[in-house]
Amino acid sequence: MAVNEFYLNHFGLTQRPFTLLPDPDFLYWSEQHRKGYAVLEYGIMSRAPITVLTGEIGAGKTTLLQKLLAQIDPTVTVGLISNAQGNRGEILQWVLNALDVPFEQGATYVQNFQRLQDFLVSEYAQGRRVILVFDEAQNVSLEGLEELRMLTNINANKDELIQLILVGQPELRDIIRDPRMNQLAQRVAASFHLNRMDREATHAYIAHRMKQAGGTGHEFTTEATTLIHKATGGVPRLVNQLCDFGLLYSWTDDEREVQRKSIQSVLDDGTFFWAQGDQEEAQSR
Template identity: 60%
Template sequence: MSADQLYESFFGLTERPFSLVPDPEYMYWTPEHKRAYSILEFGIMSRAPITLITGEVGAGKTTLLQKLLSDINDDVTIGLISNAQGGRGELIQWILNALDINIDPAAAYVQSFRVLQDFLLSEYAAGWRVVLIIDEAQNLSAEGLEELRMLTNVNSNKDVLIQLILVGQPELRDMVNAPNMKQLAQRVSANFHLPRMSSETVPQYISHRLRTAGGTGNEFTREACDHIFKETGGVPRLVNQLCDLALLYAWSAEENTIENRTIQAIIDDNVFMNRAANTEEDKS
């Protein structure tokens, strides 16, 4: 029996409200998330060569992308690459696969690039824009980032034929701002860094997800929410992990409200594995 089958009916929920799977339906629009999404939309509408979105692990970047994909206009051909790695030649294969362009994997780099260029030109001629999203872009090498920059040189009548959206952890911004990446940085027309949630936002976030799953939104006391913020540092993914455990603990104790002692019991039992790292981060 899974955790959701254990506590869902007990709390009157239709599903687990704190799943770790990105789900646009559960998106809580903090002011920062609204601004990040606006930057994504602006980047596409303004035909920005490169749009850059960064944030901590679990800050909600991938959920924003899922929302963007569901809202994208019909005149846009979009490709999504998640966690691409490799050097020159391998990245071009990732791009071709993301755009559903069939080519022999053993083809030479020049041939692969020509096929991609021909595809971009044909899409442009048909009135379509091509947007390539690279999630977890901090895993790319400097060579890979430079290869992406070269893609923005492919143009027709001064129009950019492919727009790039780079999404990743904070170190991605450092990589783009490195002295040897000045040409890449100059192509970034829109960028935003998504911070962690504040102590005031966390209770609202928790209540929102509970209501979305059919709950009242009052299952967690304010003291419990404050403790959750302390243990997670406001990172949405970690908040979800701790809240999921809290619902499980409260169900096992037949308690309809999650109080501070429930959160402390989880910490004392050492089942919330991210606590030590977060505590150190909060002190720094």
Template identity: 60%
Template sequence: MNTTAPVDIYNSFFGFHERPFTLVPDPDFLFWSKSHRLAYTMLEYGILTRSPITVVTGEIGAGKTTLLQHLLKTLPDDVLIGLISNAQGDRGELLQWVLHAVGQKFDPHASYVQLFQQLQDFLLESYANGHRVILIIDEAQNLNVNTLEELRMLTNINSNKDELVQLVLVGQPELRSLIMRPELKQFVQRVGSSFHLSAMSEENVGAYIAHRLRVAGGSGQEFSPNAIHRIYELSRGIPRLVNQICDLGLVYAFSAEEHVVTEETIECVLNDGVFFGASSLEGDQA
């Protein structure tokens, strides 16, 4: 089924040049709530001060990946970035993930010592060429105690007093619990910057919705105050859930030829069972 036409009509109806509430992280739509600004400041602080390890956590859909993408766009040319998403496995597999992330070909049958030596040689060569390496691990809550400890060992690779690699770990709240385990005491001691990205307040949800509407070419007033209040209740201030509800609200308003999404529109979305986020939140309350 071709879904392009309905989306085009939806945009034209409201005067948007693009959909304001997609689920794909997009730095162009980044909304600077107080929490997001603080999280980004701590990311920058960790990088500028050459912190060995920086940790940023937040709920699913809180905007962590969007912040990361914005950060990647602003880093200077002398920084080499290795981005790892959803890494799992033992320490040997972790080294393979790391080498792949920094663009290094390797022998998959090589020993751990050989892989480690290859990575160390790459880091030393990058340092000699005036580059510093930052390794970003997204969805880091999927790592285990052994792989986190192995990551800490990477921060021991240095040249004189300069560390050759910085680590940025981004993950869900359980990452903080994992890091605080007694076995990872040395890991915690290497964390120079950390922040937990909290959900948005109701006021911020309203500002967030208006911001995205305006970025997409709208007036920012396509949602009534009562609709925004209901969206806040349903989403608990989590941006990804806000996006889901708002997108569906616009579809329903377009279908009814209404230029403002009302609380009644949102209730129709709920009653028809098309917002799956509602069931997940009910599960959290159980």
């Protein structure tokens, strides 16, 4: 039997509440996430040329994105690209692959661009919209982002044939604000930045995930969640990691609730593998 199954039984859970994998079923609708999701929906429904969603690592961007894609209209063709890197021509190949548009190796940029344009026109003629999503878009070079911006110039009559959603870490905002990216910035019609959770939101987030996993939502004491918030700065992915260890430590001590001392033990033992300097900085806030 796996270790996590022991603490599942101990706390009466049906599944692990704090995995690190994005899971829309566990999405906690904090005020920040509600607004972020609303902006994504607005970008799609308003046919915004470019929509931008940013946030720190582990802020829940990918989970929001997966929730959106799961509910998107079936008449929309979506191309999802993660961690794309490259310069002019290479980004276009990422786009063609994401949209399942065949192209010949060694084809010129003009030939590949024409293939994409023909595909977009064909989709438009069939009443289908095309949305291209770039996750971890901060990894795309300035030249690559400019190439993406040029794709939004493809249109039929007054309708744009492709929409872009750029999702990335905070530095993506700085990249777009670079004076060299003025034309791209002017095409951003909707944007939102996910901030860290405050103490109250962190408490509600932990209770929500415990309930989703079959618990009562009262397994973590207020003192424990307060320390968790201080140690993680309210970043959801870090909260998940520390809570998971908190459950493990409490199970080994045969405790029926996760108390502050268990969380402190995790931190003191160095089991929570976030840089100690970052923990100290977060706790000093």
